[in-house]
Amino acid sequence: MRNIFAEALYKAATTNPDIFVVVADISPAGSMADFSRQYPDRFINVGVAEQSMIGICAGLALKGCQPFAYTIASFSLYRPFEFVRDDLGYQNLPVTVVGMGAGVIYSTLGGTHHTQEDIAVAGAIPNMQIIAPCDPLEVEEAVKYCAEQKNGPIYLRLGKSGEPELTKQAIEPWQFGRLRYLFRGTDICILSYGVVMKHANEVAKILLKEGKSVSLVSAHTLKPLDRENIENILSNHKKVIVIEEHAPEGGLSSRTKQIAWDIHAGCELHCFTLKDAFIHRYGGHDDLLAAHGISVKDILREIR
Amino acid sequence: MRPLADTYDPKAAALRCLNFRKRILEISQQVGALHIGSAFSCAEIVECIYYGLMRYSGEVNTLVDTFIMSKGHGCMIQYVILEAMGILTKTDMEEYCTPHGRLGCHPDYGNPGIEASTGSLGHGLPMAVGMAIAEKRKKDPGVIYAVLSDGEIQEGSTWEAIMMASSLEINNLVVFIDNNDFQSLGRTSETHPSFYPVDQKLSAFGWETVEMPGHDSLNIYRTIDARSGKKPMAAICKTTKGKGISFMENVPIWHYRSPNTKEYEIALDELRAAHPGVDF
Known part of the structure; x- marks a missing residue:
């Protein structure tokens, strides 16, 4: 990046x-x-x-x-x-x-x-x-x-280096302040941003292979947050999964929960965040994410 | 581009400073929220900047140079000068620190004549350096004038900016340090003896420095006017906190206190006595 x-x-x-x-x-x-x-x-x-x-x-x-x-x-x-x-x-x-x-x-x-x-x-x-x-x-x-x-x-x-291109085939263009669907389904929506989108993408691909209808959305603008489209996502999907490389408070997860409460959303909502903890662990980026409980495996286990 | 007057007349400057002090005392009777001691400490410095040093392309509201009150709490002296110049209005001053007004105890960017929001110490000089860099792109760069308090140069960010200004060979920046030797908990020379000498520290960082009395308007003007213009310049001005009113001078409580009616009358009497023959 x-x-x-x-x-x-x-x-x-x-x-x-x-x-x-x-x-x-x-x-x-x-x-x-x-x-x-x-x-x-x-x-x-x-x-x-x-x-x-x-x-x-x-x-x-x-x-x-x-x-x-x-x-x-x-x-x-x-x-x-x-x-x-x-x-x-x-x-x-x-x-x-x-x-x-x-x-x-x-x-x-x-x-x-x-x-x-x-x-x-x-x-x-x-x-x-x-x-x-x-x-x-x-x-x-x-x-x-x-x-x-x-x-x-x-x-x-920003991330650092070596991040894969994930949005080349996106069905919607990048626009400041607006969520964008990278691809669109009807059952499950995965909402993410930043480098950890690679995990979101992987989870989505696995679910697609299993025959699920999946949306993958990039919430690249965190402020101002596209509240209207988060409401739409919560209303139009049975299951919404937020994956973010951020503490539980003050990021996309807490905001999404807030919006879900406000609109009385009826969907399932799963949030995957970093822990509210300094974990004193080392290794690669994926190792750290796993240590915080947001590996692809962890996510799949939780949502199934 | 030229200064406000062809020559800087020290008698006129003294009269202006008298009127500014008088006006600040007047305002202190409207609202009990101003830093009189800090404003009086740098009255001559700020007066000299506006009336002697800064250049204008036309009349008073067409400044080509920039002034930043980095010691934001002393801004009442800037306000009364801006009022005298017609940049702030009488109504602005009457509504100072009231629910209807737009002026508060610290300068707010966006108000007429205010070029940066200050109040938190240690912010003015980094911003002044950024402004000076931006001005350097012009054919005839504006000069950035900033007034800092002595307590303020205990902030690490100030020293970061001091290092950068000389490293970037900025020569359109003039900093006045209002060295009244007082900060909240006492005399700086007693609480932080290693603080002095200030000028040598700045010289070691590659600045042109001078130490001078801070209430002698003509000397301030001549000294800055004669700067080499090759380096950033710092003038360490020896000042008296609360200057002009005997019971305020060097008495820490007047950092923020407003005089009561009796004290106000005494203060006016003192100013009157110090300026015989001036119509009050």
Whole structure:
């Protein structure tokens, strides 16, 4: 994802001279190197100084620029949280805070590098928009939106590298603020976002093979959440499954449950999230997800 | 682009500062929510920025330079200056901190003349650096002026921005440190002796620095006007918290307290006595 992110941002920056990239000693490789060579004045490395990364982005935006703040998610959002809230949220500035390697992708680096509650944290800030693309193609679309919009700040939640393309055949286009069906069925709907969509996709494919009629939906925009279409999903399917790489509170699961209660939904609702716990486990990304109880096997066992 | 007046007249500046202090005292009788001591501490600095240093492309509301009150709690001095310039209205000031008003104890971005929301310390300088970078893209970049408190440069984010400003060779940034030596729990020089000397720390980071009295308008003007323009500049201004009113000077309670009617009258008498011949 980060390479596609860099490529898409480089593309946007060649036509939009207001785009700045402000990084905190972490930079996506690939096209970002071209960007920094070609536009050295618009690529700023503040060093390991995340508070000023956000403050400088705010200052740039106050003067009409379109900045992107980039580093690992725990350092772009948690470390300078009050700057994100005051400088970007309170002043409602069009700055994109890129959280790279969100969730538990940094599976060998431990809890200091995990963002299990980032959507809850970012989503609690008024004016904040949240986008979590599920594959490189959605990253491309999301960057296009972030590079042009003037609505306010965005938390762009990214994975890392090697994510498969899952939306090439999607039956609906990417549109900010709108859920999109990747494919559509009538019985079961799987709702997910971000890198863990790979699990959602796998579960869906297995259920399809078993002859079930399955929808797979990307909820790439977490804020504002497409409430209307979540209501439709809850009304039009017998079983709805939410899979997310996020703590139980403040993410898609809790919001979906809330909406289900509000509309007296009659469907079954299963939610799979990270645990509300620091688990002190290592291994690959899938190992961490499994340790949190959201492996494909776990999911299938629970929903059958 | 030019300053408001062709020459910066210290007598006119003194008269303006007198009127600003008087106006702030007046407002203190409307509502008990303002930081008088902090505003009086930087009155001469902010006056000099608006009336001497900043450039305008036309009249008063066409600033090409930018001012950020990083020590947001001292913003009453900025408000009364913006009122005097006609950028804020008399009604704005009458409705200060009331349910009908738009002005509060800290500057809010979006209000006339307010370029950034401050109030939480340590935010102004990073934003000022970002603004300075954006301005540098112009052929004739605007200068960013910021006033910080001494307590504020205990914030790590301020030092992050200090490091970046010089590393990025920003030369259109002038920072005033309102060094009144007071913060909530006491004298900075007593609670944090290692804080001083401040100017050497900034010089070591590659800034052009100067230490100067913070209530001498003409000296402030001349010193900043003569800056090299090659580096970011910091002026450490030795000031007195509550300057101008004897019972407020260096008395921590006046960080936030508003005078009662009797204290208000005494304060006005003191200002009158200090400016003989001025029509009050």
